Amino acid sequence: MAADDEACAADHVLRVALRHSECVGGEVLEQEHGLERVRIDMNVEMPLDMKADGVSSSGVRTCESVVLKLPASWPWQSPRFYLREDFPRHFPHLMPFSTPPRPCLIDGDQDEFFLQFGLVDYGVFHLVDQLAVWLRKAAINDLIDPEQGWEPMLRRDYRDIVELDAEHARSLVDRKGGWAVWKGKYYRRGDPSGLLGVDAEAWLSSDGERTPLKTSEGDDTFTASPMRGDMRVGNTVLAIIWPDKKSDGSAFVYSTYMPEDVETLGHLRARAEEVGCARGLDAFLSNIERSFAGFVLPAPIPVAVILCARRPVHLIGTESDIELLPYVIDVRAEQGRQTLFAQGNDEPVSPAAHYQSISAPLLRSLSGSPEQPPLVMLGCGSVGSKLALHAARSGQDIVCISDQSGLRPHNMARHALGPSHVPNSKAEALAKELEGFGLRPELHKGDLGRDLREQELAKTLLPKRAGAIINSTASLSVREALVDAAPPRYRARLFEAALFGRGRGAFLLADGPRHNPNHADLMAEMYATIGGTPASKLLFDPAEGLAEIRIGQGCGSLTMQMSDARLSAMTASLALEVNELMAVPATDGTIIMGTMDDGTPATSWVRYQVPPFETVEIAGTDGWELRISKRVADRIRAEAASYSAVETGGVMIGCTSARLKTVTVVDLLDAPPDSQRSAALFVLGTQGLHAAIEARHEASGRTLFDVGTWHSHLQDTGPSGTDWNTAAELAAERTPPSILLIATPTRFHALMHTKEPD
Structure with missing residues (x-):
């Protein structure tokens, strides 16, 4: 070579x-x-x-x-x-x-x-x-393929920019013709006396809010800030102009490709004539002259004109046949002027590039995300803020956010928001950031554990239009309050996301249909089933958990040491998992766990499907409920069937919530070898039982306990007198609650004795 x-x-x-x-x-x-x-x-x-x-x-x-x-x-x-x-x-x-x-x-x-x-x-x-x-x-004039669509004019190298929602602008176009004025903001950089596109450049944006053309005392339609360096900002307008119908009543279609060669107001008038927008342009220019009568501004105000040209076929990449042709004109409302456009048809005009404004469809198209129902974010800390921004950037609406704490300097190590938001409320700061994505969530800055139990406040925190509620607070009180606040008929799916093990582990809980299993069920199930996995070491090892970090003189914070990169990587994966789960109807509850390998950022993710728990009303109580994992219920039935001629039983392992009035069973211990089985009675032995209960408690990271016993009946009979006596003995001997579960051939019965035996 x-x-x-x-x-x-x-x-x-x-x-x-x-x-x-x-x-x-x-x-x-x-x-x-x-x-x-x-x-x-x-x-x-x-x-x-x-x-x-x-x-x-x-x-x-x-x-x-x-x-x-x-x-x-x-x-x-x-x-x-x-x-x-x-x-x-x-x-x-x-x-x-x-x-x-x-x-x-x-x-x-x-x-x-x-x-x-x-x-x-x-x-x-x-x-x-x-x-x-x-x-x-x-x-052969084949640079445009009609099957592919109309090729818009090349505008990508222009210095002046008009940012607006193209579909909103196109939605104004009808067959009759007309024009509309939108409120806008601008940035103008460069020499105030210079030409746009040459010595200066402008960026104009609008959210599509209509406004009348007026410049009365106190009106802020047109404003100009003092120069900041070489830049000035202010308010302006954008005119959307669409073609009149033809004399025969048909739509005006311009099927000739033309180069972008507009340089003056005269050229712009000629271009408007070509695409059928001359009447609308003249009307806008006359009205803007009239609105500035007697009004003086010491600086040029860039104004945008967007001509809507109807093409014979749809534009490439869209379903619309309307091509937007944006231009920017400097309006100079100087003292003693005869007109805003002193040079008449020679007044400079700058063609502009169009940028699509931030909108849910734009964000969805760029991220490849489907349209999803709105979210509620409970918790705006490091995990919650990142999950919220992931959702916003994928075009998902967020209708409510909640956090009662404020942003502090130490939060900047991992929070999605920057230092400029310190010391604002986390919820207010996140809401302000979400405004840039066009989102206006409701704010809640109270105690979630308390306010979720208040009916009126719960309506705000659990709105009907939400499709998902994400709890990232890592709070037991919030978890239980959320379980208590969401009735079976509430349609939104509930998620809980958290990191552990200094960011090397993460879990996501997603409840099942009609919120069964709920998050309390899923946490107990997770504790019962992850033993021996890498996640169990990270979750249960005290050395991997929370540590007090000094954040100021005399101040500490119970938190985990982890880098922002690690937290961001795990949280991004959680966001993807939420999206996957929201894309399909819930048939079961789901536990998703991720663990990062030692010495490498590689992460392994596993997913557990958890069927609905079986529920049994506990007799002898004021409305308590026994919730049994299907895995455990199947095991009880299988053992009862294997002892078809005698009663059998064992010990139930799980957890209890006095606030929810639930006893949750997620594991069993086999009956000790000295247990007695007969056709009329099962007597639980004691040999090695205490040690087995302690070992199971330790293996679960001290989260699961002995919550009672179970035994089978050979016939479909409810609790006998002997059963009630046994329940009374259990209540006297064991730390409450102590449930007695009876498994008959067709159903479960549960009872608990709450008083000392006579």
């Missing part, structure tokens, strides 16, 4: 270009402004009848001379291709305002395309090949 050097770069490019079959000649030209240039002559394939004339019906010649200019940073940048000065400008894929015309050869960054080939020779050859294809399509 021959090496390039500065002296022979142009020669080398010419040699490579001539290897292409459509490149039939060329020469190295004199340098221009210190840059090397090459002319190549390209054969253009076209139909025979056009070839005989030497030029196509679209104005492309059978042999086109193209100049390649090598940039100063060659070969780190690609050659620039220039067509002849009089090349027709009515084609798409021509760079606007370029003189001579520059074809747009690549859908994307031409330099990146060039560099991807590694070798300069390959990069140049493939660009020449793209040029040959472009010229061939231009010759």
Whole structure:
């Protein structure tokens, strides 16, 4: 391979270009402004009848001379291709305002395309090949494929920007024609007396709120701040103008592709005439003149005009046939003026690029996310704030957020929000950030454990329109209050997300249909089933858990040491899991656990499906309920069936909540070897029982306890007198509550004696 050097770069490019079959000649030209240039002559394939004339019906010649200019940073940048000065400008894929015309050869960054080939020779050859294809399509007017859609004007290199929701603007368009004015904001950078697009640039944005054109005392439709460096900000307007109907009543369709060559107000009027918007533009300009009568501003105010051109087919990438053509004009309301536009039709106008404003459809399209129902975020700490912003960035609405604490300097180690929000309320700070995504969530800054139990407050925290409630507080009181507050008929699915083990572990709980299993059930199930896994060590090892961190003189915070990178990685995965679970109807509860490998960021995730728990009313109590894991219920029935001629039983392991009035059973201990089984009675033995209960308690990270005993009945009979006596004995001997569960062939019975036996 021959090496390039500065002296022979142009020669080398010419040699490579001539290897292409459509490149039939060329020469190295004199340098221009210190840059090397090459002319190549390209054969253009076209139909025979056009070839005989030497030029196509679209104005492309059978042999086109193209100049390649090598940039100063060659070969780190690609050659620039220039067509002849009089090349027709009515084609798409021509760079606007370029003189001579520059074809747009690549859908994307031409330099990146060039560099991807590694070798300069390959990069140049493939660009020449793209040029040959472009010229061939231009010759037969095939640069727009009607099946693919209409190719909008190239506007990506313009310095001036108009940001608005394109679909909202298009929704205004009707067959009659008209115009509307939206409130807007602007940033104008550069010389106040300079030309937009040349000496200055402007960014105008609008959320689509209509406004009348007026400038009365105290009105803030048009404002200008003092200069801050070279920038000024303020309020302005954007005019949306759409075409009138034709004289025969049909819609005005403009099917000719035209280059973007508007430079003056006269050009803009001509463009408006072409696309059927002349009446609307004239009306807007007259009204803005009238609204500024007697009003003086010491600074130029950029105003946007968006012409809505109706095309014969839909635009590429959309279902709409309306192309938005945005322009920016500086309005100068100077003292002693005769008009806002002193130069008349020669008043400068700057074509602008359009940026889609932040909206849920835009965010969903960029993130590849489906439309999801709204969220409620309970907890706006490090985990909750990151989950909220992940949801917002995927186009999901957040209708309520809650946190009673404030942002403090130490939160900045891992919180999604920056230091500028300190010392505001976490909920208020997150709500302010979400405003930028167009979200307006309800705020709650009270005690969730208390307020979820207040009926009126619960309506705000659990709104009917929410599709999911995410609890990231890591609070037992909030978990139980949420379980208590959500009735079976409440449709939103409840999630709980938390990190443990200094960020090397994470779990997500998702309740089942009609909130069964609930989060209290799922936590107990998790404690019962993760023994011996890497997650159990992280969750149960005190060395991996919470530690007091000094956050100020005389101040400490119970928290976990972990990096923001680790927390962000785990939280992002939790966000993905929430999305997956929300995409399908719930059939079971779900436990998802992730653990990070030692010495590497690789993370393993496992998912457990948890069927609804069986519930049994506990006789002898004031409304207590026994909740039995299906896994345990199946095991009880299987053992009872295996002892079909005698009663059998064992010990139940689980946890209790006095606030929920529930006893949850998630494991069993086999009956000790000295237990007695007969057709009429089961007597639980004691040999090794205490040690087995203690061992199970320790293995669960001291979260699960002995909550009672169970035994079978051979017939479908409820509790006998003997059973009630046994319950009384259990109440006297054991720490309450102590449940007696009876398994009959068709159902469960549960009882608890709450008084001392007589």
